[in-house]
Amino acid sequence: MHIPDHFAVNGRIIPAEQATISVLDLGFLRGVGAFETFRTYDGHPHALGEHLRRIWESADSFGQKPFFDEATVRRVVAEIRTRSGHAELRVNMVVTPGSHGEGVFGTTGEPTWVVIARDVHAPPESSYEQGVAAVTFQSSRHLPTLKTTSYLSGRKGLELATKAGAHEAFYVDDSGYVTEGVTSNVLIRVANRVMTPVIDCLPGITKAGVKPIAERLGLTWYECRITRDDVYTADEVWITSAVREVLPIVRVDGKPIGDGRVGEWGRKLRQAYRAQCIADAARDAG
Numbered sequence: 001m002h003i004p005d006h007f008a009v010n011g012r013i014i015p016a017e018q019a020t021i022s023v024l025d026l027g028f029l030r031g032v033g034a035f036e037t038f039r040t041y042d043g044h045p046h047a048l049g050e051h052l053r054r055i056w057e058s059a060d061s062f063g064q065k066p067f068f069d070e071a072t073v074r075r076v077v078a079e080i081r082t083r084s085g086h087a088e089l090r091v092n093m094v095v096t097p098g099s100h101g102e103g104v105f106g107t108t109g110e111p112t113w114v115v116i117a118r119d120v121h122a123p124p125e126s127s128y129e130q131g132v133a134a135v136t137f138q139s140s141r142h143l144p145t146l147k148t149t150s151y152l153s154g155r156k157g158l159e160l161a162t163k164a165g166a167h168e169a170f171y172v173d174d175s176g177y178v179t180e181g182v183t184s185n186v187l188i189r190v191a192n193r194v195m196t197p198v199i200d201c202l203p204g205i206t207k208a209g210v211k212p213i214a215e216r217l218g219l220t221w222y223e224c225r226i227t228r229d230d231v232y233t234a235d236e237v238w239i240t241s242a243v244r245e246v247l248p249i250v251r252v253d254g255k256p257i258g259d260g261r262v263g264e265w266g267r268k269l270r271q272a273y274r275a276q277c278i279a280d281a282a283r284d285a286g
């Protein structure tokens with residue numbers, strides 16, 4: 001029997017095909033919105049506190065104050081999971097100012113909150129065993145330290161990636177620095193140093209979780225600018241994001257990274273990070 005996905009609109013859980021918002025929503029009319037993506041482990045949301053902190057920081061850019069809490073999100077996600085029948089979920093949570101009122105950005109007062117939770121659809125294990133490719137492209141994301149819904153700047157990069165059979169595209173700014181992936185953070189390893197940009201990019205929650213693990217395993221962590229050449233000549237390159245955890249990049253712009261195979265550190269970090277996520281989610285769920 002086919003069980004339809006269920007989403008939540010302003011806390012009301014409904015079958016996906018009935019989940020709608022107004023055409024007057026400022027998210028639709030003006031692209032004003034904040035969002036988060038997180039996943040579950042054993043059905044429990046991972047790092048939900050951090051994702052909520054970040055969505056409210058992003059929503060503050062359009063003056064939206066917090067209007068739901070962690071316990072409510074846990075309840076909604078658990079209910080969606082029960083109704084949809086997926087073992088693990090990828091959860092997209094979007095907040096907008098709601099319907100258009102007076103003036104360009106005026107609203108009628110009620111914000112919109114949507115929870116879209118579907119099967120986690122993580123990359124196949126073969127992507128972690130063999131690594132994936134990335135391309136670079138010159139562009140930058142609007143308000144890059146926030147997770148707003150304005151992701152159009154990444155479209156060109158992902159088009160190039162698709163043409164090249166690559167998985168991700170890395171933003172390169174006007175000065176030639178790699179800032180982040182279209183939907184991920186970028187990390188490189190050179191000898192025992194991990195280097196990752198912190199300027200003009202999203203402060204990734206996955207990356208923050210990987211840092212203490214890398215240090216515990218003996219790597220030194222540097223938050224610094226990295227150039228395209230730094231990436232090409234690194235021993236290992238990884239991307240991090242909530243759903244992909246730590247994914248090894250073995251080719252950038254067609255050039256092999258190191259010997260072009262997944263490195264030992266990438267494997268170790270992903271394994272340790274995943275174990276930590278499972279433990280964190282169980283602890284947070286009480």
Ligand SMILES: Cc1ncc(COP(=O)(O)O)c(C=O)c1O
Nearest residue numbers: 183184185202204205206241242
């Ligand atoms: C632009 C961008 N940078 C970085 C990340 C990684 O962030 P996180 O680890 O919090 O998922 C994402 C995740 O979607 C992203 O969209």
